[in-house]
Amino acid sequence: MNGSLAAFQDAFVAALTDVPDSAAGALAELVAQPGFAVYRNTLIKGCVDALRANFPAAERLVGAEWFAAAAALYAREKPPRSGPLLEYGEDFPAFLQGFEPAQALPYLAGVAQLDRLWLEVFSAVEQPVVALAALATQTPEQLARQPLVPRAALRWRWFAGLPVYSIWSCTREQREVPTALVWQGEGVLLSRSAGRIGWQSLQRAGCVFLDACAAGRSLEQASELALEVQPELDFNDLLGRLLAAGAFAALVPTTQSTLRKPS
Structure with a gap:
């Protein structure tokens, strides 16, 4: 051979x-x-x-x-x-x-994408969720500079012009897709918490915010980008929903080391 x-x-x-x-x-x-x-x-x-x-x-x-x-x-x-x-x-x-x-x-590929994201959330490694107490102890200035890192078991996606999330969620839950479905863009957030996978709708600004967080932007920078695409956004409501969904990984403690010159 x-x-x-x-x-x-x-x-x-x-x-x-x-x-x-x-x-x-x-x-x-x-x-x-x-x-x-x-x-x-x-x-x-x-x-x-x-x-x-x-x-x-x-x-x-x-x-x-x-x-x-x-x-x-x-x-x-x-x-x-x-x-x-x-x-x-x-x-x-x-x-x-x-x-x-x-x-x-035209929505079929998007529905398949969400099925795929569900699998990725299902198989992602486990990570501790950020503690609200860890955020509450920071000053406003510290919090503004703080990056929030999305957990491995979190996925989000925006579908422009197509109600992919509505179609996918109805089909996944084996419900009838409404005949009077509004043909508009939709976003979705999938997360795993305590071994269970949940999903919910997410506005365009929410997807932009999470994109910025994943890119390492600070909380202030990410929120500014979100407000640029949706000025009427209730950011406190968005952040509350994301924290409730366990969207962010626990904060990495920072340590300061003192360098000594050799004698």
């Missing part, structure tokens, strides 16, 4: 997913055997089942048959390379965005 083991494994996976001209030499002889189709079908079915589990709201919107057909096409284009199937489908929302049969459903 020519080539390295890694090259053979890559070629084997490619052959499993029907990539043209992917098999050569000894591998071509293996692929030509009738039993190889069993491996191929098993892999594709496993991928489709994983995508169904990872994108439940997207599947409910389009139905099991439509979803299975799209998932099978995706699996042939992008088979899993490594890691558990819980992580499979990272770019499935992008696939749906460019999938021709999905063009009549």
